[in-house]
Amino acid sequence: MPEAISVVLIIVPFLAALASLLTRSSACRSFLVITTVCGLATCSLLLQASPACGGKWAGIIAPLIAGGDFLLLAVMFFLGCRYRHPLIVMLTAGQLALFAWLEFSVFAGGSHGPALFAVDALSLTMVRVVCIVGGLICLHALPYMQAHERHLQLDRSRQPQFFAVLLLFLGAMNGLVLTNHLAHFYFFFELTTLCSFLLIGHDNTDEAVAKALTALWMNGLGGLLLLLAIWGLYSQSAMLDMTGLVATAGGHGAAMLPLVMLLLAAFTKSAQLPWQKWLLGAMVAPTPTSALLHSSTMVKAGVYLALRFAPALAGTLLAQGLVLAGGFTFVAAAALAIGQRNAKKVLAYSTISNLGLIFACAGIGTPAAVAAGMLLILFHAVSKGLLFLCVGTAEQQVHSRDIEVMRGLCAIMPVTAMISVLAALTLIVPPFGMLLGKWLVFEAGADNIVFYLMLVLGSSFTVLYWVRLAGTLLAGGETAAARAEAQPLLTRWPLAVLACGAVLLVLGAPALHGRLLAALAPLFGPMTAFPAGPPFAAGRAGVLLTAQGAFPLASLFVAAALVALLALAAARQAMAGKKGRAYLAGANTELPDHFRGPMNRPVRAVVENYYLAPLLGEKRWTRWVNLAAAGLLLFMLGGGLWP
Amino acid sequence: MAVMRTAVIALAVLWAATLLGGLLSGLDRRLTARLQARRGPPLTQPFWDVIKLLAKERVVTNPWQAFSPVATLAAAATALVLFVCQGDLLVILFVHATGGVFLVLGAMASPSPYSQTGGQRELWQMLCCETLLFLFAGALYLTTGSFRVSGVLALPEPLLDRLPLLFLAFLFALTVKMRKSPFDLAGSHHAHQELVRGVYTEYAGPHLGLLEIAHWLEVMLYLAICSLFWATNVAAMILLPLAAFGAVIVLDNVAARLTWRWMLGRGWAAVFAAAALNLFWLKG
Numbered sequence: 001m002p003e004a005i006s007v008v009l010i011i012v013p014f015l016a017a018l019a020s021l022l023t024r025s026s027a028c029r030s031f032l033v034i035t036t037v038c039g040l041a042t043c044s045l046l047l048q049a050s051p052a053c054g055g056k057w058a059g060i061i062a063p064l065i066a067g068g069d070f071l072l073l074a075v076m077f078f079l080g081c082r083y084r085h086p087l088i089v090m091l092t093a094g095q096l097a098l099f100a101w102l103e104f105s106v107f108a109g110g111s112h113g114p115a116l117f118a119v120d121a122l123s124l125t126m127v128r129v130v131c132i133v134g135g136l137i138c139l140h141a142l143p144y145m146q147a148h149e150r151h152l153q154l155d156r157s158r159q160p161q162f163f164a165v166l167l168l169f170l171g172a173m174n175g176l177v178l179t180n181h182l183a184h185f186y187f188f189f190e191l192t193t194l195c196s197f198l199l200i201g202h203d204n205t206d207e208a209v210a211k212a213l214t215a216l217w218m219n220g221l222g223g224l225l226l227l228l229a230i231w232g233l234y235s236q237s238a239m240l241d242m243t244g245l246v247a248t249a250g251g252h253g254a255a256m257l258p259l260v261m262l263l264l265a266a267f268t269k270s271a272q273l274p275w276q277k278w279l280l281g282a283m284v285a286p287t288p289t290s291a292l293l294h295s296s297t298m299v300k301a302g303v304y305l306a307l308r309f310a311p312a313l314a315g316t317l318l319a320q321g322l323v324l325a326g327g328f329t330f331v332a333a334a335a336l337a338i339g340q341r342n343a344k345k346v347l348a349y350s351t352i353s354n355l356g357l358i359f360a361c362a363g364i365g366t367p368a369a370v371a372a373g374m375l376l377i378l379f380h381a382v383s384k385g386l387l388f389l390c391v392g393t394a395e396q397q398v399h400s401r402d403i404e405v406m407r408g409l410c411a412i413m414p415v416t417a418m419i420s421v422l423a424a425l426t427l428i429v430p431p432f433g434m435l436l437g438k439w440l441v442f443e444a445g446a447d448n449i450v451f452y453l454m455l456v457l458g459s460s461f462t463v464l465y466w467v468r469l470a471g472t473l474l475a476g477g478e479t480a481a482a483r484a485e486a487q488p489l490l491t492r493w494p495l496a497v498l499a500c501g502a503v504l505l506v507l508g509a510p511a512l513h514g515r516l517l518a519a520l521a522p523l524f525g526p527m528t529a530f531p532a533g534p535p536f537a538a539g540r541a542g543v544l545l546t547a548q549g550a551f552p553l554a555s556l557f558v559a560a561a562l563v564a565l566l567a568l569a570a571a572r573q574a575m576a577g578k579k580g581r582a583y584l585a586g587a588n589t590e591l592p593d594h595f596r597g598p599m600n601r602p603v604r605a606v607v608e609n610y611y612l613a614p615l616l617g618e619k620r621w622t623r624w625v626n627l628a629a630a631g632l633l634l635f636m637l638g639g640g641l642w643p
Numbered sequence: 644m645a646v647m648r649t650a651v652i653a654l655a656v657l658w659a660a661t662l663l664g665g666l667l668s669g670l671d672r673r674l675t676a677r678l679q680a681r682r683g684p685p686l687t688q689p690f691w692d693v694i695k696l697l698a699k700e701r702v703v704t705n706p707w708q709a710f711s712p713v714a715t716l717a718a719a720a721t722a723l724v725l726f727v728c729q730g731d732l733l734v735i736l737f738v739h740a741t742g743g744v745f746l747v748l749g750a751m752a753s754p755s756p757y758s759q760t761g762g763q764r765e766l767w768q769m770l771c772c773e774t775l776l777f778l779f780a781g782a783l784y785l786t787t788g789s790f791r792v793s794g795v796l797a798l799p800e801p802l803l804d805r806l807p808l809l810f811l812a813f814l815f816a817l818t819v820k821m822r823k824s825p826f827d828l829a830g831s832h833h834a835h836q837e838l839v840r841g842v843y844t845e846y847a848g849p850h851l852g853l854l855e856i857a858h859w860l861e862v863m864l865y866l867a868i869c870s871l872f873w874a875t876n877v878a879a880m881i882l883l884p885l886a887a888f889g890a891v892i893v894l895d896n897v898a899a900r901l902t903w904r905w906m907l908g909r910g911w912a913a914v915f916a917a918a919a920l921n922l923f924w925l926k927g
Contacts, residue, residue, distance in 0.1 A: 129665060195856050406755070422749075427742060430737045445782045447834050449922050456777040467744050471751030474707060549731035549790035556738070559721055566711035573701065574709035574850075580702040582755040583844050592704075593754035607759040610767075 002050040006117045006178045009127065012039060013171025017164040024160065030142050030490075033163055033487050037135035040170065044131035045452075049519070052115030052180060052243065053632025063180075066103055069187045072194060072337050073099065076220065079197070086211050091220040095190075098227050106234065106381060107183065114241030118180035118379050119478045119520035125374050125512065126177040126304055129381045133501075134170050134296040136494040140389050141166060142289035143488040147396060148286050152203070161204055165411040166292065169195040172299045177304060182230050189226055189269070193219035196298050199289040200282045211281035222268030222302075227263045232258030242308070246523060251311040255638040256318055262309060263322060264633070270302030270355045273329045273629035277533060279352060283344045283401075287392025287522055290344065294351045295385030300377055303355050307361040307373050314365035321636030322363030323445070327454035328632050329356025332625045334461035336577040339616030341609070343391050344401045346465055347384070350427075353458060357363075357441060364445050367524050368546060371516035372440035375509060379433030382505060383426045386498040391422040400507060403469060404608050413485045413493075417473045424470040426502040428463045431556035433506040434546070440513075442550040442633070468609055510544055510553060653724040657860070660723055663860025665689045669867075671892055675832075678896040689855070704753055711749025712853035719743035719860035726857045726867055729793035732780040736773065737866060742857060746842060753845040761841030765829035766797055767903050768819050770870030771911045775816040778918045779868065782806055785925050792871070801873040806919035810872055814915040817865050817887055819906070822858075823895035826910070828903050832895075863879075 016036040023029050080088030119127075145159050172195060176188035193216065201212030234240060236255065237248050249259060272280035282293055292637045293299060306322070313319040333353035340346045354376065354620050361373030391401075398405055410417035426432040430439075438459060445451050487495075542554020582605075583587050584595040588601040597603030614620070669686040676683025703709050721912035722739040725731075743765065750762035780790055786802065787794030795802065803810055819826045824833070830841035846854055873879035901910070 035657060087780060089654040394690055427743070429741050430734065439733055439737065443790065446781060449781070449785075449919075452781050452922075453778075453919055455782070456774050459777075460774045463744065463773070464766050464770055466749075467747050467766060468763070472750050474705075474748060474752040475754060475759065476705075477754075516769075523876045548784060548788070549733060551731065551734055552725070556721070556734075559717070563714055563717040566717075571706035571710040574703045575706050577701045577703075580847070582704050582753045583757055583839060584755060585757075585839075597832055605756050610763050613671050613779040 002048055002119050003053040003057060003117055005047045006053075006119065006174075007061075009040060009043050009047070009131070009174040009178065010171055012036060012043075013167045013169075013174065013312050017168040017171070020164040020167060021160050024157070026146070026157075028158070029159065033138055033142060033167070036167060037131075037138050038497075040131040040143075041135050044127045047119060047124060047127060049121060049343055050117075050119050050457075052118045055115055058116055058436060062184075063428040065184050065187045069099060069103075069183075069190070070096070071188050072187070076190075076194060076216065079216065083209070083213055083510055085217065087217045088213065088220055091217060091224055092429045095220070095227055098224075098231065099186075102227070102231060103183075103236075107240070108229070113180065114181050114239065114244070116181055116184070116449075117178050117241050119178060122304070122374055123177045123514045125378055125516070126300070127174060129296050129300070129378055130170060130173040130177065133381045133385050133498070134173065134292060136498055137288055137291045137296065137389065138163070138170070139490050140494040141286075143490045144288055144392070144396070145286065151396075151533055153487040158202065158204075158386040161198070161364075165195050165202075166199045166288065169199070169292060169297055176301055177603055180242050182242050182245065183240075185232060185242065185305075186223070186226055186437065189265075189305075192298055193223060193454075196282070196293060199293070200285045202285060202289065207601065208284045211278075211284050214281050215278040215381050216269055218275050222265040225268070226265035229258045229261035229265060239451075246309055246312050249309070250316065253641060254264050256316065259309065259311075259312060259318060260637055260640040263306060263313075263318070263636070266302035266305045267325075267359070267633070268302070269305070270299045270359070271352055272302075272325070272356060272359065273332060273352070274626035274633075276333070276349075276352050280345060280348050283348060283404060287388060287395070287398045287526050289601050290348075291385050291388035291392065294347070294388055295381040297623065299351060299355055300381065301325075301360070303358040303377060306359055307370050307377075310362040310365050310370045310373075311520075311525075313363065314524060316640065317642050318636060318640030319365045320448075321632070322358045323451050324454075325362075325632040326356045326358070326363055327361030327451045327458070328629060329353065330360065330458040331454045331461070332629070334458045334465070335616055336618060336621060336625070337397060337465045338461055339612055339618060340465075341403050341611050342401045343403045343406060343469065344395070345618075346403070346469060347387060347391060350430065350462070350465070351380075353462065354384075357438070357455075357458070360451065361441060364441075364448075364467075365416065365524075367517050367520035368440065370520050371513050372437050374443060374516050375433065375440065375513060377435040379426075379437055379502075379505065383423050383434060386423040386495065386502055387427075387479055389495060389498070390416045390423065394420070407472050409473045409504060415484050415487065415495075419495055420473055420497055421470040423502055424466040429467050431506060431553055432550075433509060434502070436506055436509055436551060436553065439551055440544075440546070443546045446548065472609060486621065502556070502596075506553070513544070531552065648759045649728070652727065653827075656724055656727045657720050657890040660860055660863045661856060664856075665693070667862065667888065668859060671832075671888075674889070674892050675896055678893070689859075693852045693855050696855065697849045698853075699848035701849055702847055703850070704845065705749075707749045707752035709850055711745040711752075711849040712846060712857070715742040715749075716853045716857040716860070719857040719864070720747070723860050723867070725862050726792060726864060729791060729796070731790045732783055732868075733777075733790050735792075735864075736776050736780060739793050739836045739861070740769065740773050742813055742861065746854070750845060755844055757839040758842070758844040761829050761839075761844055764903055765842040767907055768826065771819050771826075771906065772816045774911075774915060775918060776868070778915070778922060779788075779809055781922055782809055783871075784924060785922065795871045795874050801875050801879070803872045804904060805925055806872065806921055808917040812918035812921075813869065813872070814890065814912045815910060816892050817869065818894060820865050821862055821891055823891050823898065825894075825898040826906050827895075827900060828906065831900070837855060845900045871904035 019032055051456035063142040073092055079091040172188045172191035173541035179185050197212045197216040200215050201209050234246055268275045330353050333349045337346045358373045358376050361369045395401055427434045544553055587596040589596050594604050666688040673683040703921045718738055718741040722735050725735045747762045747765050784790050822830055830843045869884040869887050870880040873883045
């Protein structure tokens with residue numbers, strides 16, 4: 001059964017993508033996308049863990065994927081030629097040559113027939129994130145893209161291609177997380193690269209194409225590194241079975257080289273410093289693209305790869321380097337986010353920062369840390385997806401990404417603004433999931449003081465820029481007068497479902513964490529056994545216990561719910577009472593945010609946030625931060641290859 | 644049964660902490676008055692002030708000004724209860740920070756430039772306090788192997804011996820938290836150096852009263868954390884926080900306000916480095 005569902009999860013999006021390409025009618029397209037997304041979400045929920053399966057499909061699927069690989073690389077090579085981008089041409093030509101050689105001479109000799117799929121708690125979590133969060137983003141894209149094209153006034157709709165690529169992306173991600181065959185993993189990895197290129201460049205403006213090409217060459221480099229890693233791993237153990245490789249890979253000195261390559265590939269995919277440029281550039285794309293790239297697909301593929309191979313890294317110097325490199329990205333990207341007044345860039349830096357934290361989890365390399373990393377992936381996907389959809393909708397309305405232009409958004413778009421504030425709060429406030437995950441990382445990583453310092457600084461910076469962004473959206477005059485803005489059903493429902501998920505999903509966190517730990521513990525072997533018994537079985541109900549502390553999740557959640565009700569009642573009561581006016585030194589006018597200025601003229605009271613642009617600005621720091629990050633990567637490399 | 648017991652303990656703790664916090668605030672005003680050659684109000688004056696505030700009419704410009712005080716007070720109370728239950732210090736600090744988050748959101752929800760500036764400054768102040776307290780939590784872990792408050796109480800020797808630099812950093816955080824000069828940037832008790840009332844500008848009547856109580860509870864939490872530095876002896880657990888409190892008030896009266904740039908760029912950077920050094924030294 002799991003293999004049949006796995007095949008459906010991968011094949012159906014491909015077929016739906018094809019159908020979308022052929023459909024010109026917008027009603028048919030909506031129907032197609034809605035049914036596909038509902039089907040995928042249901043399948044992802046029906047899927048169950050199973051160690052290794054799918055042997056009988058190998059005969060059909062393996063040649064298909066090998067053929068697909070050549071097609072994919074040929075397309076990328078052609079794109080490189082068409083846009084006259086020598087780097088892309090070289091990178092894809094290298095990949096083509098290497099892949100052809102591997103496929104026809106190296107792999108052909110060995111007895112490689114690993115099971116096609118392996119579904120464990122990690123891949124199950126990822127599949128659900130991809131299908132449900134990613135699916136909701138696709139639904140939200142239906143009305144969004146219509147408005148987008150109305151705004152662009154195109155002669156011929158380009159939505160068929162757009163939705164085809166969106167659906168293809170979901171299929172590629174499903175394949176990537178479900179497969180157990182490393183060469184197939186490479187195919188899906190490259191497929192996400194191509195999809196992201198097509199999505200970023202969708203609007204076909206010069207800027208969009210330039211940014212898409214950046215994404216293509218950087219991720220092409222990642223693909224080449226991954227292919228080299230696969231070659232290295234295969235030459236060590238003569239197999240492509242991922243579960244087997246996780247158990248056997250690694251060693252000393254040069255034997256670590258494939259794992260180093262693998263991590264570097266993951267770093268480019270997840271846009272870690274110094275490769276953040278492509279993800280920042282990806283912001284030119286329509287909102288559903290950035291929401292998809294940031295929350296449930298693409299960048300999550302890199303961290304997933306690192307978490308998957310965490311057992312092979314555990315205890316090595318390479319892993320320690322990874323902790324520092326990830327921790328550095330966490331702090332540096334958070335600091336850069338403070339210096340940003342472009343809302344979408346704040347979101348982008350925050351994604352990069354959180355992904356750094358997840359890489360550090362892979363480096364800490366205990367089952368508890370890797371499980372914390374998976375929880376971070378899940379909760380980040382939900383909250384960040386929600387935020388991107390909201391900010392994108394706001395951008396469509398105010399025609400700017402500047403935070404200062406969005407000041408007081410709650411007066412024009414109260415629903416969008418309130419959901420954004422809620423989503424930002426779920427990223428920084430207990431008892432919600434991101435904070436729970438961060439708490440687990442604090443507990444798992446406190447032995448390394450340098451990393452602990454990074455954690456402390458990064459978390460505090462994170463609180464600062466989110467509160468500032470949320471506060472700016474609320475800053476305004478009269479909110480009572482504001483009416484809930486009209487939204488199409490397909491905009492409102494995905495937002496509502498994601499918002500409920502962002503708030504409520506944390507209740508399932510203890511169970512999920514337990515399941516992840518149970519799946520991960522055997523991979524790490526007896527070396528990292530838990531101090532005493534299963535970690536969460538002990539203790540009172542609703543309290544997460546670790547060796548170092550306790551998180552009273554149930555009581556905090558109940559308390560938060562009660563407080564929210566009380567506070568809402570207080571707010572309602574206060575709004576029913578007497579209305580005051582903002583303090584403007586007593587010189588108020590009829591307008592809520594204007595004071596009486598010279599000649600009795602109303603003057604708008606303008607205060608902008610501190611962005612510390614001269615101190616933390618992107619222009620000033622990007623070069624140095626990149627240098628430092630590259631230095632840390634070299635350090636990691638050195639640590640990995642140290643005999 | 645266990646739930647009932649916890650609830651009774653929680654209520655008792657909150658009642659006692661509010662009483663003590665209010666009295667300390669009264670003591671603060673008396674001491675300050677004496678330092679300025681005035682008589683000062685009676686010790687119970689803060690309670691009368693708060694009672695009067697709570698009895699006033701609710702006037703807001705924005706629903707967040709009513710929402711935030713409730714959330715801020717609840718966060719302060721929850722953090723204190725968790726502390727008394729000897730919970731995980733990291734969780735306590737996370738919950739405590741939530742109070743600040745809502746205080747700032749409420750302040751930023753008003754178009755008033757005074758309130759906005761106060762909110763921004765409060766964010767920098769939070770950054771200073773939170774980071775230093777998290778370093779203390781790290782020190783707790785390095786000495787006891789656990790983030791739980793209960794671990795410290797079992798130590799044979801006072802933590803202060805091994806954490807002198809961190810204690811200095813803690814005093815810095817206490818000054819910032821108590822809104823005392825030279826770091827009373829976001830909202831001061833002294834009218835002569837105040838930008839209206841900073842982060843509190845838009846809060847009035849009962850809402851301001853709730854925030855005042857929340858502030859007492861927050862200061863009580865800080866003093867409780869301060870007592871952990873010398874947790875081997877009950878007398879020391881009372882005297883050390885009192886001494887720290889007195890020192891902050893004296894500093895308040897002899898220092899003028901510094902800018903937030905100074906607080907962040909010189910003050911915080913220096914004490915953060917010192918506290919980090921202390922952590923390395925603890926491990927080495």
